[in-house]
Amino acid sequence: MPVEKPRVTDDEQSRRRTSVRRFESSSGIPLKPCYFPEDVGQPADTAEIGRPGEFPYTRGIHSLMYREQLWTMRKNAGYASPTETNALFKMLVKNGLTGFNIALDLPTQMGYDSDHPRARGEVGRTGVALDTVEDLEAVYEGISLASTSTSSAINGIAPIFMAMYVVAAERQGVQPAQLRGTWQNDILKEMLARGTYLFPPKPSIRLVGDVIEYCMKEAPKFYPVSVSSCHMVQAGATAVQGLAYTFLNAMVYIDEMLRRGYPVDDVVPCFTFLTQSNLDLFETVARARAARRVWAKLMKDRYGASAPRALAFKAAMATDQTELTIEQPLNNLSRLTLGTLGAVLGGAQSVMAAAYDEAFDIASEESNRLSLMLQNIIAHETRIPYVVDPLAGSYYVEALTTAVEQEVDRIIEEIEHIGGMVAAIEQGVVQRRISGPAFQKQQRIEAGEEIVVGVNKFRVDEDRSRYEKEVYQYDETFEKQQIERLQERRRRRDDTAVQAALDAVRKAAEDPRVNTIPPLIEACRVNATVGEMTDVLRKVFGSFRVPTGF
Amino acid sequence: MTNGTEMTKRPMQRIKVLIAKVGLDGHDRGAKVVVHALKNAGMEVVYTGLHQTPDEVARAALQEDVDVVGLSVLSGAHVVLAQAVAQELKERGLRDVLLMIGGTILGRDVPALKAAGFHGVFGVGSTLTEIIEFVRRATQEPAIS
Numbered sequence: 192m193p194v195e196k197p198r199v200t201d202d203e204q205s206r207r208r209t210s211v212r213r214f215e216s217s218s219g220i221p222l223k224p225c226y227f228p229e230d231v232g233q234p235a236d237t238a239e240i241g242r243p244g245e246f247p248y249t250r251g252i253h254s255l256m257y258r259e260q261l262w263t264m265r266k267n268a269g270y271a272s273p274t275e276t277n278a279l280f281k282m283l284v285k286n287g288l289t290g291f292n293i294a295l296d297l298p299t300q301m302g303y304d305s306d307h308p309r310a311r312g313e314v315g316r317t318g319v320a321l322d323t324v325e326d327l328e329a330v331y332e333g334i335s336l337a338s339t340s341t342s343s344a345i346n347g348i349a350p351i352f353m354a355m356y357v358v359a360a361e362r363q364g365v366q367p368a369q370l371r372g373t374w375q376n377d378i379l380k381e382m383l384a385r386g387t388y389l390f391p392p393k394p395s396i397r398l399v400g401d402v403i404e405y406c407m408k409e410a411p412k413f414y415p416v417s418v419s420s421c422h423m424v425q426a427g428a429t430a431v432q433g434l435a436y437t438f439l440n441a442m443v444y445i446d447e448m449l450r451r452g453y454p455v456d457d458v459v460p461c462f463t464f465l466t467q468s469n470l471d472l473f474e475t476v477a478r479a480r481a482a483r484r485v486w487a488k489l490m491k492d493r494y495g496a497s498a499p500r501a502l503a504f505k506a507a508m509a510t511d512q513t514e515l516t517i518e519q520p521l522n523n524l525s526r527l528t529l530g531t532l533g534a535v536l537g538g539a540q541s542v543m544a545a546a547y548d549e550a551f552d553i554a555s556e557e558s559n560r561l562s563l564m565l566q567n568i569i570a571h572e573t574r575i576p577y578v579v580d581p582l583a584g585s586y587y588v589e590a591l592t593t594a595v596e597q598e599v600d601r602i603i604e605e606i607e608h609i610g611g612m613v614a615a616i617e618q619g620v621v622q623r624r625i626s627g628p629a630f631q632k633q634q635r636i637e638a639g640e641e642i643v644v645g646v647n648k649f650r651v652d653e654d655r656s657r658y659e660k661e662v663y664q665y666d667e668t669f670e671k672q673q674i675e676r677l678q679e680r681r682r683r684r685d686d687t688a689v690q691a692a693l694d695a696v697r698k699a700a701e702d703p704r705v706n707t708i709p710p711l712i713e714a715c716r717v718n719a720t721v722g723e724m725t726d727v728l729r730k731v732f733g734s735f736r737v738p739t740g741f
Numbered sequence: 742m743t744n745g746t747e748m749t750k751r752p753m754q755r756i757k758v759l760i761a762k763v764g765l766d767g768h769d770r771g772a773k774v775v776v777h778a779l780k781n782a783g784m785e786v787v788y789t790g791l792h793q794t795p796d797e798v799a800r801a802a803l804q805e806d807v808d809v810v811g812l813s814v815l816s817g818a819h820v821v822l823a824q825a826v827a828q829e830l831k832e833r834g835l836r837d838v839l840l841m842i843g844g845t846i847l848g849r850d851v852p853a854l855k856a857a858g859f860h861g862v863f864g865v866g867s868t869l870t871e872i873i874e875f876v877r878r879a880t881q882e883p884a885i886s
Contacts, residue, residue, distance in 0.1 A: 297765035297816055301792075309794065312821025313765050386767015386791045426770045513770075517865040550865050552817065552847060629770050630777035637868050646866065659847045665817065739769075739790045741776065 214258065214577045224255050225579040239484065240589065243538075243579045247487035249480050249592065250580040251538040252503035257576030261289075262534075263541035264566045265342060265507070266559055269294030271315025271669045273329035280334060282556060286563045290340040290372075292543060293330065294318030295352075300387045302348045302725025306674045314670040317553070321352075322677045323718045327359040336360040341372035342417065342507070342541075347389040349376040350398050351724050353405060353415070354711035361716075373414040373463050373507070376402050379440040380419050382616050382737045383625060384426035389725065391735035392613050397703055398728075400447040403461055405708040407453065416444060417507065419465035425513050427629025430467050430474065431595055434482055435602035436621060437464060438489065439612040445494065455494045459501035468534040468542075469511040470526060476582050477591035479537025482506065484592070485599050507541035508534035515550040519645035520658055523547035528565045535569055536582055542566060551655075553663040622740030680718060688717040693727050700731040756880050758809040761789040761798045763826060766816035771843055775811065778869040779876065795822060799829035802838060808880055811861075811872075814844040820853050827857045839879050843867060 214222045225243055228236055241247060244254030253259065266283055268291075269276050280291055295318040298310035304322050305314045314320050321327055331339075336359065345352045353374065357367050378395040381388040388395060399416065406415035418441040420433030428436065441462060448458040466482060468475045486504035490496040510530030515523045527544045534542045544562040546554030554562075569575060582588045606615050615621045635641040642648050666672075692714035699705040707728075714724055760776050762769050769791060779786045787805050789798065802810050810830070814822055823842055830838060841861030842854060854862050861875045 297818075301765050303765075309765065311825075312818035313816055316817035317766075381767070384767075384770075386769070426768070427773075550845075552845060626770070626773040626777070630774045633774050633778075633869060637870060656848060659849060662847075736790060739773075739788055741773075741788050 211258075211577070217574065222574075222577050224258055224577075225250070226581075226584070228584060236584075239593075240583065246491070246499075246502055248483040248503050250583055252483065252505065252540070254579070256538060256579040257535075257570075258579075261570050261576060262539055263290040263340065263507075264288055264563060264570075265290045265292040265541055265543045266546070266562055267292040267294050267344070267509075267543060268554075268559055269296075269318030270553065270663055271296070271318075271320060271665060272673070273319055273321070273326045274332075276319040276330050277332050277334070279556065279559070280330070283559060283563065284334075286560050287567045288563055290342060290541065293341055293343045295343065295345065296320045297387075299721055300345065300347060302351070302389055302721055302729070304720045304722030305670065305677050307722055310670075312670070314673050316665065320669075320673050321355065322673070322720050322722070323680055324355050324358045324362070324715045325680060325718065327355050328362055331359060331363070335365070336363055337365045337369045339371070342374070343372075344375045344385075344419075346375050346378055346381045346385075347387045347395075348721060348725060349374050349378075349402050350707050351711055351715075351721055353402050354708055354715045354724075355721075357410075357712050358715040367410040368412070370410050371412045373417045374402060375419055375465070376416045377418050377440060377444075379443060379612055379616065380422055380437070383436065383621055384422040384428075386737075388735070388737070389729065390732040392616070394700075394728075394732040395735075396443060396447050396613075398707065399444050400451060401706045401708055403444065403448055403458070404451065404453075404706055407457065407461060414463045414505075415461055416441075417463045417465045418444070421465055421467045421509050421511075423625060424467045424469075424511060426625050427627070427632070428625045429628055430469060430471075430478055431598050432602060432624065432628075433467060434478055434485075434595070435599045435606070436612070437466065438485065438599065439603055439606050439615075442489075443612055449494075455490070455496045456498035456501050459490055459494070459496050460498060462505075463540075464504060464506040466506050466508050467511050468508040468530045468537065468539075470514055470529055472529055472533045472536070473582075473588060473591060474595070475508075475530075475533030476537045477588055477595050479506065479508065479534070479539065480580070480583075480588070480592045481595035481599065483538075485596055505540050507543060508537065508539040509543040510534075510545050512545050512549055515545060515547070516643060516646050517550040517655065519651065519653065520547055520550065520655070522645050523550070524561065524565065527562060528569070531566055531569055532575075535575055538580055548658055548662050551658050551662050553665070555661045555663055557661070616737060619738035619740040622738060626740055677720065681720070684718045689714070689719050689723070692717050692719055693723060696724060697727045697731060700728055755783060755785045756809065756876060757785040757787070757805065757807045758811060758876065759787050759789065759798070759802050759805055759807040760811045760813065761793050761801065761826075762791045762814075763793050763795060763798050763812050764814055764816055764818050764822045765792060766814055766818070766844075767791050768815045769813065771815070772813035775813070775843065775869065775872060778873060782873045782877075784876070795825035795829045798826050799833050799835065802830060802835055803833050807838065809839040809841065809876055812840075812842040812844075812859075814842065814846075817845065819844055819846055820850050820857075823854050823859055824857045827859070839876070841872070841875065843872070 243251035424433040546558035695710040843863035846864040
């Protein structure tokens, strides 16, 4: 049975629908939507491989895939000020972007206001600075939240960001039920890599659950969680390890929702995933196929799920930034094209290609645009989207798919044997398994055992200063400006209302049976700041330091 | 424990290094790879973990009595944070600790970092060999080959 897809607006539908009427090769040979062993006179595939749109979804979660609808093209983007980010978003949409991925600065992600001492030097550096809902409103000035889909690598403050997004939409006259997008909200992964966790595991997992529960009830078109392997891989895990850890993390969140009494077939369709595509093209495809099979079996056999939307592994894929080099940076366009190709051949629902200059700093407008154009070229010029799961049936790909599946199953079993993911994190086990391979890879590169073009082979003398001038130029006065705006807002709001709203957040946080999102929405309505809301949660939940693994 | 007022040279002892993640950046692949590499090269290495303030880094440097402090910053806040760490170290009398920094550092920021006392600046593309050599040479430890 094909998976029911969330409804999209006409606007986005038209952007993602392929305009092709006749599906044929460049020489005019008619092409079927999908090929099977019978097409070459071979006996039918095993149930393990199956058919696209059917359990175990090895060949894809939709029967027609990109013939019906192209993947969502995203680009992680955000400049320091909301106004600059708004202009960047509008430019990206003109160039084929079909889903925003908003990059936030670190003070926002860590729940500090721009004038907090820990924010010094960091405001607006890695993305847009959001102190109150007014900043988020400015990001979407002239962009309707009813007809866009936003994703974000937001984790530690995901409940607060959810509330801000709801209130920003409300001020546009848009209801939560109309909102579409995907939050990362994957806190265990943050404990293993990337580091934007705020609280100990137990309240952290509860907050993940609060966001999921809120979306299930109020914003059913919104995906409240995107369990991600990318950052673990960037931190050094192999892509297969990353995949196994992703499933382990996802199961912790599913267990939290089952504990709250929700049926598995209602919970699991809320889950999306973000996995890594890298230069190992065939393993990327094999991983994408194996991931769908592992997930379908886990959900069916272990959780007793039966709804197709629960069994189908919905994945965004992102290119691997650690493969980008500062040497001969235009070479990165070739790397990103191959990474994107792997994601498309693997049947991803959404693809995010990095920009070629990201090894330097925040990407320039031009490099952001190029990263969309390479997606557009694959989508519109190569005819790859005409046929579902085109690499199926290759002895190599099928064998590799099975090998990946077996290795993922083995790692899952191994971590469960030591008490599951939370215990493994607390013991530093997974941290050690991630940092070891990173060191070994660097050693292999320095020894010339692993070739990186332009780095340890085919080096050239080059002046890279021009790329430094082309990347996004951060305005050194921005921090001061943002602090002034924030302090002005604090002066003109109703402090009594803010205090009352924050008290309500505290009360909700203190009672694990209460969902924190509704009181956070109230706090956002009266323009409480991200830092104020986070401080309330910090007081209730305390802090936590993940063992480094050394 | 030295009082830090004279250059700490330990030709016969192991070099002690503090690798610190200062600021809000949580990407520590690079920091951990450097920790592994310096340990492999025979040095004693302490890793702070994530999200240290400049004050916490300086306190750890004092408590651990290190010869070298290496910062890792990938958030773009490296100049402000490096200057703050240098200041905190000075205020604790740790004037002779060797300072180095790694991360996503553009060439144009190198002069400001050197002026703040960071003589080793290791941007993207730096090798572990370069970092180990820098530490050995600067602490005047004879190379072990």
